Amino acid sequence: MLALNQKKFKLSLALIHLFFILLCIIFIIPMISLLSISFSSESDIIDFGYRLIPRSFSIESYNFVFNNPKQIISSYRLTLFVTLAGTFLSMFIMLMCAYALSRKKFILRNVLSLFIFFTMIFNGGLVSSYILVTQYLRLRNTLWILILWGLVNVWYVFVLRTFIQGISESIIESAFIDGASEFKIFASLILPLSKPSIATIGLFMLLQYWNEWMPALLYITKPHLFPLQYLLQRTLQNLEEILRNMDKMPGNAIDYKVPSESVRMAMAVVAAGPMLMVMPFFQKYFVRGMTIGAVKG
Amino acid sequence: MTTRAKKMITLLLAFFVLAAAALSGCGKATGTGDDDAEGTTTKATQKQEAQKEELKPVKLSWYYIGNEAEENAPEVFEKANEMISEKINATVTFHRFSFGDYPKKMQLSIAAQEEMDLMFTADWSLNYAEIVSKGALLELESLIDGYAPGTKSLIPDKIWNGTKVAGKIYGVPNYQVSFRQPALIFKKELVDKHGLKDKIFAVQKMEDLTPIFETIKANEDDIIPTLVPPLWQKWDARTRDEYLEIFIGLPCGVNYDLEIIDTNNDEYFIAKDEADYKLAREWNEKGFFHKDVGLVKDFTPEMKAGKFFVLNDVYKPGIESDMKTRYGYDVYAVPMGMPVLSTGSITATLTGISRTSKNPERAMMLIEQMNTSKELYNLIVFGMEDKQYKKTGDNRIELIPESGYTGYAWMMGCQFNAYFLPGQEDDVWEETKRLNAEAFEAPTLGFVFDRNNVKTEVANINAVSKENEEIKKYGILEVDEYMDKLEESRRKINEAGLEAFKKELQSQLDVWKSSR
Numbered sequence: 001m002l003a004l005n006q007k008k009f010k011l012s013l014a015l016i017h018l019f020f021i022l023l024c025i026i027f028i029i030p031m032i033s034l035l036s037i038s039f040s041s042e043s044d045i046i047d048f049g050y051r052l053i054p055r056s057f058s059i060e061s062y063n064f065v066f067n068n069p070k071q072i073i074s075s076y077r078l079t080l081f082v083t084l085a086g087t088f089l090s091m092f093i094m095l096m097c098a099y100a101l102s103r104k105k106f107i108l109r110n111v112l113s114l115f116i117f118f119t120m121i122f123n124g125g126l127v128s129s130y131i132l133v134t135q136y137l138r139l140r141n142t143l144w145i146l147i148l149w150g151l152v153n154v155w156y157v158f159v160l161r162t163f164i165q166g167i168s169e170s171i172i173e174s175a176f177i178d179g180a181s182e183f184k185i186f187a188s189l190i191l192p193l194s195k196p197s198i199a200t201i202g203l204f205m206l207l208q209y210w211n212e213w214m215p216a217l218l219y220i221t222k223p224h225l226f227p228l229q230y231l232l233q234r235t236l237q238n239l240e241e242i243l244r245n246m247d248k249m250p251g252n253a254i255d256y257k258v259p260s261e262s263v264r265m266a267m268a269v270v271a272a273g274p275m276l277m278v279m280p281f282f283q284k285y286f287v288r289g290m291t292i293g294a295v296k297g
Numbered sequence: 298m299t300t301r302a303k304k305m306i307t308l309l310l311a312f313f314v315l316a317a318a319a320l321s322g323c324g325k326a327t328g329t330g331d332d333d334a335e336g337t338t339t340k341a342t343q344k345q346e347a348q349k350e351e352l353k354p355v356k357l358s359w360y361y362i363g364n365e366a367e368e369n370a371p372e373v374f375e376k377a378n379e380m381i382s383e384k385i386n387a388t389v390t391f392h393r394f395s396f397g398d399y400p401k402k403m404q405l406s407i408a409a410q411e412e413m414d415l416m417f418t419a420d421w422s423l424n425y426a427e428i429v430s431k432g433a434l435l436e437l438e439s440l441i442d443g444y445a446p447g448t449k450s451l452i453p454d455k456i457w458n459g460t461k462v463a464g465k466i467y468g469v470p471n472y473q474v475s476f477r478q479p480a481l482i483f484k485k486e487l488v489d490k491h492g493l494k495d496k497i498f499a500v501q502k503m504e505d506l507t508p509i510f511e512t513i514k515a516n517e518d519d520i521i522p523t524l525v526p527p528l529w530q531k532w533d534a535r536t537r538d539e540y541l542e543i544f545i546g547l548p549c550g551v552n553y554d555l556e557i558i559d560t561n562n563d564e565y566f567i568a569k570d571e572a573d574y575k576l577a578r579e580w581n582e583k584g585f586f587h588k589d590v591g592l593v594k595d596f597t598p599e600m601k602a603g604k605f606f607v608l609n610d611v612y613k614p615g616i617e618s619d620m621k622t623r624y625g626y627d628v629y630a631v632p633m634g635m636p637v638l639s640t641g642s643i644t645a646t647l648t649g650i651s652r653t654s655k656n657p658e659r660a661m662m663l664i665e666q667m668n669t670s671k672e673l674y675n676l677i678v679f680g681m682e683d684k685q686y687k688k689t690g691d692n693r694i695e696l697i698p699e700s701g702y703t704g705y706a707w708m709m710g711c712q713f714n715a716y717f718l719p720g721q722e723d724d725v726w727e728e729t730k731r732l733n734a735e736a737f738e739a740p741t742l743g744f745v746f747d748r749n750n751v752k753t754e755v756a757n758i759n760a761v762s763k764e765n766e767e768i769k770k771y772g773i774l775e776v777d778e779y780m781d782k783l784e785e786s787r788r789k790i791n792e793a794g795l796e797a798f799k800k801e802l803q804s805q806l807d808v809w810k811s812s813r
Binding site: 042234241246248 | 365366392394395396397398401402405408409411419420421422471473474479589594595598599602604610611641645646707
């Protein structure tokens, strides 16, 4: 009886393992093939197609990516800066906002909540924000637009608020009695206690800034302000547009530099790489962070 | 997930706003069009006085497609501005956006009513008919009469007619090859090796290619015979009676007598579709297509590596040299079908003047300069001598690779000004002009279909056609299996609203016919 149970148990376990192993493989294979293509030479791809292990190892495409145009290096620097500065600024502002909204004593709490929440459901649309940014704020072709675009995510503000509400009110009260100012309470108590939520939301913001290319498409025309993802996006969009309209174009456009397959993959690796490295550092907070927002305050 | 949801909402809202803007723009265009036309005519009559006076310096902006990241562009533009300011006392800011970005960025700028002067527009990129209906472009007739007499006489009337929307000109064609004719591009080396030259030039219909491909397949292991699938609409029509103009890729066309032909339900055309498929299937079974066809979207690397025996392109005189620079090997170009002068072929490259322009007269003068001043045109297209190109003859140049500047000859004015490139015959422009004059004039010349009223139907029909597109082109399924699919897709297309589309097309054609 016992043996049977054990066997049954093992079988289901094996099945579960098998399922997750297969799932992992499904996720990992594209990554490996991406890497492999980026390390293949162009002629190998033409002759033998895509392979999981490159036939001959070549770093030709990486040489092309890093040597030839200075563009990619400058874009890299820019994206790195925007990502770090943007995430920092955005976390700071969202946390302050969330803290204020979490305090029951704050009179404007409900009004402000509604005000913020409203933007989540309705917004002015692309054209009006475009007019605002270009004609009133004059942020076109500036670093600021890359940072300010998506600085505050309302959803995250509410998640953070919920988390902060979970911190016992009495801690704040006792600090208040000890003579701490509001900002002091926020900086020395709330911030350290919110670490898991900061790590989780911070990671989301980091990813968001790293992957964002919309603001660049809309507001950036100067090549030295092209973020990395926009550079990639543009390459693919151009390729698509040219292929789609080949029959209609009156003349050559294909001499517009279309990077080869392996160069495109190398660019993708270069663009995704740093985020893959960052991931493990957040891992330990991440699991705890996943449950935040689950308890409604 | 939530950011995505939010983005979706943003996009949706943006779409509504754009749609609203488009609608309001539409109303405006019809409302203020006449006032503006009057305004410009009075301006034109004042022109003599204006020209007597010294021209005040103005700034112009010109938007077109290009690579904004080129390092030597500022140098070229500086030189161009020296020339332009000398001639018309204007300084031009050149704004170049890449192929993918151009329509998106410009749509926004237009919706936001930004101040712009000149812009590139076409039927394939920043859609000409669409931005005209939004009221983004100025009506040009009087400006052309007043400030661009050279351009006006340079371009034949029938080509001007192709640019008219509701009887008015909103864009100046960048004059060049104005007809469209598909061409098969053969790899010369292989044609000569197997003595196929006579055979390829004798090809009339796509089925004539089968024996040629058989020879190639049997003798050349590494070569894929064709990238080109059979498609009767594109390749096989050789006479006026066979002519059918297809609108926005729908299975429905207009013949020479301006009758609407429903190719989805007409027995004759169904038989043609079936014959096409049988041929595609035969080619597929014999291994004439690339093995990954239908999966891989972009074959550029293979094309450049010379893996294909046949490619396709748009025919024009001197195309052989274009192909050589593009793919790196010699080719024979065999024109197929008919050379057709249509609204689409003419509006493929236009320069328009924005309604928000503060100096439309000066903008028109710039267009005139691009069409008549050989020096300026060649500077902007090819760059500077000894930096971007070397002169090899009186009127002949060779481009220096990696020179940090490129322009598109077909986007910027009259191409007959251009220097000859290696491989182009001295008479290439004469030949082009001759063919332009001889080309078959589409009965619908000047007619543009406006899909706004049947947007849903068009989208639905397109979605159905897309489902089987690759299978159909490359004969991926067994014939029997496909015939069932075809049957079903035909029914679905009818259900998706083909009838509504036909009605709309008919009523638009009627309106257009009566306005002619």
